[in-house]
Amino acid sequence: MERAGFEAIDHTADVGLKVWAADLEELFLQAARGLASLLTDPEGVTRDREVDVGVSGADPEELLVAWLEEVLYLFEARGLLLVDFERPRITGPTAEAKGGVKGGVEGDAEYRLTCRARGTAWNRGRHPLRSALKAATYHGLRLAPDAKGRYQTTIVFDT
């Protein structure tokens, strides 16, 4: 097995993504790449749009869901298909990271992620959809490093 990567797995009702990496930031990178490849074939998608994405969460699991939900939101609501992600930057609990949760819902966010990502305006004809994913779930989601500090998890997407 490679040091870091992702693999789609079977789930009866929905779609699963197994992700592994040597550290947390790499895991988030692989998860976003995996999500992009579940949506469409990233090969041949032009990278003419660039955005800086920022999300927050109370713990790494919530941060991961928020991160993937953000990529799905940009796709579904804004028609922006992101396929190319730089290594995200994740900051742990700090005093100034509190507050400012998306969606107008109050919270006590403590982890923050920022990432520069590239892609293009989704075109149904040029980028046929592989799977109409709608949401990243918390089902069975656990993010804890093993003895060597590596991470592995499985994310179930609602379709």
Next chain:
Amino acid sequence: MSGDIRLRQVRDYLWEIPREGAMRVPGRVYASESMIAQVRGEGGLDQVRNVAHLPGIVGYSLAMPDIHWGYGFPIGGVAATDPADGGVISPGGVGYDINCGVRALTTRLELAAVRERLDPMVQALFRHIPTGVGSSGAIDRVGDAELDRVMVEGARWAIKRGYGTDDDALHTEEQGRLPGADPGAVGARARERGREQLGTLGSGNHFAEIDVIEEIFHPQAAEEFGLRPGGIAVQIHTGSRGFGHQVCDDYLRVMGRAVRRHGIDLPDRQLACAPVESEEGRSYLGAMACAANYAWANRQTIMALVERALLEALQIPRRELGLRLLYDVCHNIAKLETHAVEGRERRLCVHRKGATRAYPPSGTDSPWRSGQPVLVPGDMGSESYICLGRPEALRQTFGSTCHGAGRVMSRREAVRRFGGRDLTAHLRARGILVRAKEKGTLAEEMSEAYKDVSQVVEVMHQAGISLKVARLRPLAVIKG
């Protein structure tokens, strides 16, 4: 997996997972012997057991025969909690597509008269009803104040705008308007997503379908419902689109914190919940009602678009088409309902995640004398059923029954098996016209990926919970 789960047969078509560990109640699953073997092979039973851990759960953690592995709750899961006893509400027990549901319409058309017109009919539906990922623009974008009215008034908002009649609201569960909607509990992003998606089907397994009524099982109810062999019916299957998804996502975060604040111990994070009688619980109920009402406004609007499309395709007067709403049910919802438990009336929070309300004639808001129509759509290319709620449903399942076929094959497996085929041609050869926006995802919905809906419906029929009234065969489908 569920292989190690203890299961005992209670009687024909009913199985029990005995209470053990931190389960607060036993689990109960409706299934035939052959189905239960298949269900054991995947994660659905573990999820029935997990749901039995919810604080304040009453009676049993239930699963209908279309049970399959979901996230948090199983699909086909029913759980009632008692708010007066610390009972919780869980967004995961409702699902992302809040008030995903089905609306069935009857017409005066006969198959013999429209057989040669099906192609223009399906093309017109495809033109009038936006489908697919991010679909929008069916009607003018609604402003913020208008969206507030959608959230509070539900189907009635659409009716006031000229999409349908007051009679339609009477033929909708909760009359198309769930009380307690609180637009203030809905976040900015949900609003943003909601503004443009009214009157759209979306993607996945959502569809609008022209059917022929093929067989009648319950002549008396069928007559009252206006169902006759050879008659044409229409089904609409969709929900609250991106609006509901965003409400669910926002409140999973809120509930994640609530779980810690209220010291609730859960076996799966997707079950995150809060007491109904807490700030978080009330807030979610208010936001969820907004999404439920949005979905009813959506299906009401789509019904008007269906009428527009069919009139255009057939070039006949409205009266001749005779499009009427038989009924509209939701199958992803949590509602405060009164149920008799051990002889005592209790106000319960009933979660139906891929399950349909099935009320008998008494105590229902349905205007039909025979009982509440239950709509059980099949998967793409297979038949659907119209059933009838029975008193046994109130005694056993908090007035609930199955909602569809239930998947047996993963989406990826379906794509592996059928992905290379020309599915539109395959279905056409079986007499079904399909127009789909995302052709790459069509294989996911192949009927081979689902349980046989006839068997699912049969289990609940034999259990006396919902009776079969009529079977519908698909003729033409539009989907995302």
